[in-house]
Amino acid sequence: MTAGRVSLARQVLVLQLLVLTIVIAAGTVLAIVDARRDSDSATREEVVGIAVSLAQARSTADALQSADPTAILQPETERIRLATGMDFIVVMAPDRTRYTHANPELIGQLFSGNIDQALAGETFTETYAGSLGPSIRSVTPVYDDGGAIVGLVSAGVTRARIGEQVTRGLPIILGITAAGLAMAVVSSWLLSRRLRRQTHGMAPDELRTMYEHNDAVLHSIHEGLVVFGVDSPDVADVVNDEARRLLDLPAGPVRRTDLPESMRDLSPLSIRDEMHVTTNRVLVVNTDPVEFDGRVVATVLTIRDHTELQSVMGELDSVRGFAESLRSQAHESANRLHTVITMVELGRYDDAVQFATSELALSQHLIDRLMGSVHEPALAALLLGKIGQAAERGVELSVSEETALASSAPLSTTEAVTLIGNLTDNAIDAALSSADAWVEVTVHEVDSQLVVRVADSGPGLSTEQFAKATGRGYSTKEDHRGLGLALVSQLVARHGGTIVAEQEPEAAVVVSIPRTGTRGRR
Structure with missing residues (x-):
């Protein structure tokens, strides 16, 4: 290979590694985003379930109508919060006054967030930056026996906790990414090695020049040339114009059965100046095996017109x-x-x-x-x-x-x-x-x-x-x-x-x- 020229195999290796790295990196980012989205979705379902379960409990409505709701509800909500992994469970009056909170100092203060939909009888979720920071929360109404709203229940998980959950899953994602990248590197190297062997380490310009020169020579020489590869012995790899003329071969791929009958079973070993007679011509035929790295890779059939x-x-x-x-x-x-x-x-x-x-x-x-x-x-x-x-x-x-x-x-x-x-x-x-x-x-x-x-x-x-x-x-x-x-x-x-x-x-x-x-x- 000419100095300063990068071989085709190396160019393919670099390009393939670049493409695979980009694809794997993009896949990793998408996997993380998807994991975050799945985590958010699961969190929404979880906070809604906990809030609705607590709101529908008969004891919650009775406590809200008691003289001291905090004394009854705070211990119970804390137990549930710790058991379910919630960051807060707030039970409040319809006027936003908190009866429970993970931070006791905030009890008695007004709930920060939207409650209008809950007051209208709906259960909803939202992402809101409250007293503990941004969180995914749900708000649902609490009804008494007469169907009147006597309070609201809100359960939530902060974004920080959700991020921690996603982070715990990152090693698995990154491990799969690393394994995929390693496999990509190995497969690319093996492909590059095979391509280098097949192209003899030549650069694209050298391959193009060689093809153009070989094609010009094949079509200009006045001797018929047919090449059969060992891997495809029944279909010719190369057939020049003179061979098509001398043997009356059809256009397109040439099969061994298209040759004159006497030439179909020629020995793959060397044959020198063997005479063959076709319908219109007398031909001199030679065959030579082509070897590369100690093995026969093709058989070259040359034909000269001997008719005149x-x-x-x-x-x-x-x-x-x-x-x-x-x-x-x-x-x-x-x-x-x-x-x-x-x-x-x-x-x-x-x-x-x-x-x-x-x-x-x-x-x-x-x-x-x-x-x-x-x-x-x-x-x-x-x-x-x-x-x-x-x-x-x-x-x-x-x-x-x-x-x-x-x-x-x-x-x-x-x-x-x-x-x-x-x-x-x-x-x-x-x-x-x-x-x-x-x-x-x-x-x-x-x-x-x-x-x-x-x-x-x-x-x-x-x-x-x-x-x-x-x-x-x-x-x-x-x-x-x-x-x-x-x-x-x-x-x-x-x-x-x-x-x-x-x-x-x-x-x-x-x-x-x-x-x-x-x-x-x-």
């Missing part, structure tokens, strides 16, 4: 095949020419003519048959070249008599070369595993469909192997070879065709592409 390069490589392979075919034919022609010359030198003229014309007639017959049945010169040349290549590798390659093709439509010439060339190369490789190696190619039109069938003497592919081969360039070959069937499958899918593997009566791959009707996406 693969197309160029395919064309280069075709040209190389043609060149190899021409080389082998030139070599064979040189051998034949030397043979003819030797025969002439030995005077075997008839044998020389017969040898030269028989080989020429055989080659010319094959060329004439292919050019007559296959009207695409590039395809005819491809098949002738493959025949030579196969022969050089010890494989007999033949073009069936059923082969007849006026046009490669709906395939372009390049697509047709890719299709037939890859199927033929795979068949030659497979046939090499048998003692009597042979390959047979058939290209014709059946029920408005372009059908290509390439059979060989090899063992064929199982259903599982064929699914892998057409899905992702599965092969035991090195150097990223073995994409042939995957490229063929990609091409067939674009044109809405089908590709199947047969094992009876011989191993074969059959491709059918409709010449009319709906075509796949190109």
Whole structure:
């Protein structure tokens, strides 16, 4: 972290502690105020109950009508006052003259306070600053047998006593406050520690700058990038624009099921330059685990577009095949020419003519048959070249008599070369595993469909192997070879065709592409 900058975790800690302290302090004040209010309410109920009970007692009315009310009432009211915790209980005449009081010196003097409501027959409470200081008091009338008011009773508790009661409850409130504040400090510290670990102690400005830079880099690089976190392995944490383009991913969150099927179960361990074929592209895929503090936190999937390069490589392979075919034919022609010359030198003229014309007639017959049945010169040349290549590798390659093709439509010439060339190369490789190696190619039109069938003497592919081969360039070959069937499958899918593997009566791959009707996406 840059010197002088406060980390995000520390800022959050300070802010959280400040907010919690204010909230707890406000709660404490409210608790004290509420306790004071509850205490006042309870005091009002208590003074009313005591005053009314004393006023309704028959002995109180009789004492008020006696010759010396003080002598009778003062001892009794003091006993009740001390028993109930009242600060004063005053029994008075309707003219305010006190007959009883906690301070005997005030007996005979006038009661200070409001009595009008009591004289009107009501019981009421008020807060009043009397002779003992501010107090909560109640005043209620005393009736004789005839219903006339013969006196009043007032009971009260001073504010000082109420304050003492509230103060006695303060330690509990303050203890709860302290415990809450301690818990707030501990929880804030734990949260700050977790946040510091997650943000690596960086300040908000540093986090913002890093996010802006990372976002700009992710959207500008020309390599697809998908990141899956260990905690959420089924939903990508990061997907850049190039990855969405290369994998045709939808907008919004990307799930693992949105990836091409061959990429859904990739190993979380390192993978280097693995070839994957999607409907429209050939992709080079790498995966790398990302470690932090000795544990794997994510898996990074990088994707490069290999489509154009693969197309160029395919064309280069075709040209190389043609060149190899021409080389082998030139070599064979040189051998034949030397043979003819030797025969002439030995005077075997008839044998020389017969040898030269028989080989020429055989080659010319094959060329004439292919050019007559296959009207695409590039395809005819491809098949002738493959025949030579196969022969050089010890494989007999033949073009069936059923082969007849006026046009490669709906395939372009390049697509047709890719299709037939890859199927033929795979068949030659497979046939090499048998003692009597042979390959047979058939290209014709059946029920408005372009059908290509390439059979060989090899063992064929199982259903599982064929699914892998057409899905992702599965092969035991090195150097990223073995994409042939995957490229063929990609091409067939674009044109809405089908590709199947047969094992009876011989191993074969059959491709059918409709010449009319709906075509796949190109």
